[in-house]
Amino acid sequence: MAVSDKQAHDPGFGGRIIAEAIRLEEDRAGKLLDEPQALQQALERGGDFEQRIITRALHTRKGSKLQQAFESLHQFRFWFVIVAVLLALFAGIGAANAVFRDEATVNIVLALAALLGVQLLMLGIWFALLVFRPGSGGGGTLGRLLLDGANAVGRRIYRHHDAALLLQATFALLRRDGIGRWLASSLSHTLWATFCLGALLWSLLELSIRQYDFVWGTTVLSEQSFVTLISLLGFPARLLGMDTPDAELILASRMGQWIYEGRGQWSALLLSAIFFYGVLPRLLLALLTGALAWRAIKALRLNTGLQGYARLSERLAPRAQNIGVVDPVPPRVGREQDLSAPREAVGTGAxxxxxxxxxxxxxxxxxxxxxxxxxxxxxxxxxxxxxxxxxxxxxxxxxxxxxxxxxxxxxxxxxxxxxxxxxxxxxxxxxxxxxxxxxxxxxxxxxxxxxxxxxxxxxxxxxxxxxxxxxxxxxxxxxxxxxxxxxxxxxxxxxx
Amino acid sequence: MDASLNITVVGHTNTGKTSLLRTLSRDENFGEVCDEPSTTRHVEGMKLVLSDGTPAMSLFDTPGLEDPGGVLDLLEHLAQMGRYDGPERVQHFLQMPEARSRYEQEAKVLRQVMQSDAAIYVIDSCEPVLGKYKDELSILTYCAVPVLPVLNFVALERTREAEWRAQLARVNLHAVVAFDTVVFDEHSEQRLYERLRTLLDDRHDRLLSQLLQDRREQAHWLRRAAAEQLAELLLDSAAYQRLMPKDTDPEVLRLDTLRYQDEIRQREQQCVDALLGLFRFSRRHVSEQNLPLVDGSWEVDLFSPDAVKHYGLRLGGGAAAGAAAGATIDAATLGATMGLGTASGTAIGLLLGGSSTSLKQRMLNRMRGYTQWHVNEHTLTLLALRQLALIRVLLKRGHAAQSSMALIPAEDKDWHLPKTVKTARLKPDWSRINTDLFDANRIDRHRAVRDLTEELLSKL
The missing domain is CATH 3.40.50.300 (P-loop containing nucleotide triphosphate hydrolases)
Incomplete structure (x- = not known):
């Protein structure tokens, strides 16, 4: 409803969450918080109807308590995400460590499957959900789990009614315009990117200080399919001019050939595959979905038609201001009463x-x-x-x-x-x-x-x-x- | 000069000047309105403000021009005395002793008009075009401010709108607006502002465009909000349920039933109050607006046996008989209602849809050995239709000719409850009247409110 040029400062996502929490609280109580000074504040600060709703919410007693709870919850959530990111990093390191546990030889296909397989599978699922079931939240499963986890833990830690209310309010808003979807996706991608980064760094470390031989093997598949697969995985690296195994080397590295050559090429293939199929796409997607979430949050406006908000309109959004009487009634208006006597009919005319x-x-x-x-x-x-x-x-x-x-x-x-x-x-x-x-x-x-x-x-x-x-x-x-x-x-x- | 815009509302006595201001300001307490001559004797003003509080224009309510013939005689007399132009004559008149005695009221009006950017001339369009009205128009042309004639009461059968338009055209007033202060709708309000914009100087263009845009958005918002209120009411009522032990004493059962009905009535009243608030009517003024309410409540009780008949709803044969007999409750076990006989846990789980396990458990516990009370479909239909009718009346303000009997239009009488409402009957946690079960944050409820709002909007 912003019509004016003067754009009052945006109350932000936090303000909207508080307003939403107050609405939920009032809805539960079945009546509005009776705090005239909050209404007064809102009327004085002005702005459009949404801004007035938020100002009022922030100036209620409950609102200021919620703001404090919001701060601590916010901090908690921040540290929760940091911990999750660190865990993802260690998980990536752990995965790489598992691959290189066998001292002498590394099965290149198994290594790639362990470090990239699950991640690529999840990426596929995320994408499929996004395309085919956008309403369901479009994946971001890991991020969703993380958000849910943060909230579940938060609820247990802050065993306070206010925190529960804020979480409810946050959820109500996250559901709108796909904010939750993009946020969860962004978190998912960030975590996977960190996982892959951990794997990449650990692999680099292992390959730097130890010597491994790369092999592969198959019982029923043709050799040609392996050549194709590995060429495909090495494609981005080759584009950048890195030396990856060619068909000859691939065939020569088959298990049982006992020819251990091209360690450099194989290492380049493994590392570049982790980077190009793990770290890079996840990082880009994290940035993209993060930007989308940010944009959706910026564009978010409270649904002022909701019954909890709509009933404030009468008090918060006057359509007119009375100027008052500018030209008062004079002491006496109009003709004075004619006091002449009533007449009797005397005339003889018509x-x-x-x-x-x-x-x-x-x-x-x-x-x-x-x-x-x-x-x-x-x-x-x-x-x-x-x-x-x-x-x-x-x-x-x-x-x-x-x-x-x-x-x-x-x-x-x-x-x-x-x-x-x-x-x-x-x-x-x-x-x-x-x-x-x-x-x-x-x-x-x-x-x-x-x-x-x-x-x-x-x-x-x-x-x-x-x-x-x-x-x-x-x-x-x-x-x-x-x-x-x-x-x-x-x-x-x-x-x- | 500053860009503030001053408009004076003028007209003969008792043509609805103050009503016009009330309607435009949505402030039913502005001034004093009465079907009597010269109710307003002073000049009173108010500012129309945009949603963000920016003033858009000031409107001034004036006393009626009661004796325009006398004033015009004076003005013409002045014209014979010297070569004055219109505004000079009016200024001269305002200096005369008559302007403080006999024509004090008219002088007030003219003084205000002379200070304004434009005048709105309110016409009772049921009146014939009498000499005195022509005199008023002549006086206004002497003031040399743009005049926008507004035809009031055009919705009445005996309106003489065409005659008036012809007469106004003869005095070069071609921009005329039909704006009924009793039967009001948003479009005529917008036309009024648009016409004003065409009459006025360019420097007021921006403010008036903003006002127009703002009022359009508000009208849109208002419809939506009203539909949403109704959607909430319907879901709350449809999902409402109360359980009673199977072997309850009939007398206790009767008393309980009365209490449950009361909870629904209160919820309906909440909705009526909310709607009145949205449209900025107070309960106190409802009777003046010819709404089908008495002291802000419905005349006919929702659960009265005559309610369905009163509103002339067409219900299926047996159902109508039942409804007319006041059988507005479904007092049966959930299982029996659904034709499941002994409802097993899974069956109830299915019925409850995607409820959480704990809720299912709670429900199961509550169901064993209990009968369930909820609002039946006919009552829900009635509830929906009469609120819809109320919203329609409110969108058009009070309609003078409408009785409460004619409230539900014929095409609505075959209306069926939307699917969402029917679904709600199986979702006790959707109703905020069920305080122990209600969950404001359920996604399915949010969707239901949204869908139902859309559906109701299409009926408005």
Missing amino acids: VMLIGVELERDDHHWPPQLAGVEWLILGRADERSQRRDVLAALRAQSAPPPAVVLVVCSLARTPDRGTQNFIHEVRAATPAPVWLILDEAPLLVARGGDPEARTQQWQEMAKVVAVDHMMTADLADAAHPGCEALRQALGHLKVSH
Whole structure:
């Protein structure tokens, strides 16, 4: 999730292991460690979500204890590997020593098989596993054994919960992106390289200070196959210009010929074979897989989608920061309540009707109400219309209207614009002003609550001293509001 | 000047300005939201930040423009008095006494707009294009800042989106975004930022690109994390098991069963809480978001006999009858369940797959003379489907028109449990509710979580 250019420092593999260990611990406990100061630290240090997770983990109490355990475990692991490497070296020396135990003659094929055979076989298995079963870890059996061994011993030595937790966490991470595979392979290759190096050095020593005769023998195989085999083994050395046994010498060295010649060539063959088929490939592979492991570790990121991490996102990765109020509410907003007295209908003129921000089209305008005649002053949606309506209303002075009906839509939210208009309407006429709330079904269709909305209009009506307010769906003759309106208007007439 | 980006959100009263800010900031506590006029009377701001904490832009919430007609009258009057251009007129208006009295609220908005790099004009798209809205647009053009109209509530049936788009085009506002603050999805949010980028000066390009990229990654991450939560829930529940001695008293058995059901319920609740947390809803606000939850819990109990019927799941004939009768437990010996009669050690070993020897031994010991309780398939299906439905709702925020009955879509009703879940039923050490057996580090469990997450993601 790194988007920023400023790349905060990488917490490294160790930090990730600690974070992973904390996650496992929290997962086991079923709840997060409640340490606000760690969260605070993480928020202050910043970085992307993963870095914040790690900072938090490192700053928990458990996290700092784990760091100590991690250090000692790390040292232990280092010495464990050193010991293993030394053991491999001695194993190589031992193998070479076994080959040269017989003082006088050395069977060249047996010697090569003892020093290279197992190693080449294991290399083949490693390669086959890597190609055919990459998911299984791709070999590196020896390295795997070593890692397992280190952990098993480590667990026994550090009989502490923290160490076990760290090992678990390490394993969880090693499983990702083939890190474990490359690491184990790299260790395997290193150990074999040391083994071969030990064998090479010991052989060199033996051949330097003692005299051996090289022979070979067979009962059923043809001589030619030995010639081919040995030429093949000597091939890299020959490329480098070293003197290795030719076909003649090979045939001459067969057991029972009793011709001991070409000791130099035979020695060169043996040593070069150990080097070229043992030390060199293993060393190169160790470097290669080591580089791959290193790269995978560098590229490793915690899987922040895991439930243990994901639940931190709310607290660790805010999407926004509040700036707060930049321009506060003034002490008093809006129109002061109009305290003028409610008006009685005194005028003998017509019932006048104004439509405000209604959604009816021209076919449904003006509204009809059976038994009631009203004079339509017009619709007051636009500013110009409002001006016209107000002018027309002012012109109705003799006789003044009986009542002015302002029909508003319940689908609208009452606003100060409408409020000011109604105020001006009331100022323009001596007649009482009634607010009729139409189009309730529209509001309902939009999922609004008519009662709450009526309440809002009621509050506005109070501010501008509307003389009467009622809800009537004028499009629906059967609506009880229509009957109520008819009666209220009829009542006006009767009183005159 | 610095590259910080200030955007003011304007609009008529009650069009959802504060909701827009809440949605963009994923902060449900920002400001105050209410279906009432002029809920917001002050100008309040917040910064959108990237994942690494870098601020990307500041957004300011303003009170509604309630009387645009009156303000426009004044501005036009000013125009008659002298040859002022738009911004000059607005500045002039802000100096007038009316800007501190009658039009105090409008003046607040305009002052903020004039200080901003752009304005987002929020429209309730269900409203007809009334004169007052046209007036608001005219006032905004006087301010001479780029305006991005945002159509809110477009998901409602009665939206007048087309009318609005036509009207906006008439006043030369062609870059319009439909962004529903109630039915929200990540793509409309990205479109909003993209449109903003096209409206703004080049120097804001980098920040907006980063914001876009960041939000895209977060959306991706969120889906994955949600699917992973569900995968964990399903594996925990499927692998859950409890053992009871064969000759347990029926009353004790009944009470035990209730307790076991409760453990599953709690686990489900944990998942709901985690999901709400991921999507940054608190339990307190759940009811406001029209989620199918009551106080952050499911309305219908998982083990209630009506649950399957309630969600209208189609289960195979006999199974449905059984499930409807509340028979949601498999109380049988493991051997009998698997049709093995007397389960031998090897058979159980086979069933447990690659378990370690010690586990097999432990299992064997536990199995002898015990019956096993675990969650049956129908309940698991129900568990999966309703969480999936919840995630879908959360991905779209709250949907106003959705009732809990319609929650599980029809095409899901024939859904079968993924194979991984079925496998989990034979792996008691996969369930973290089985605290004594659970092993967080098992490779097969990791794989199962990964596979199941993928499968669930494809359903989102």
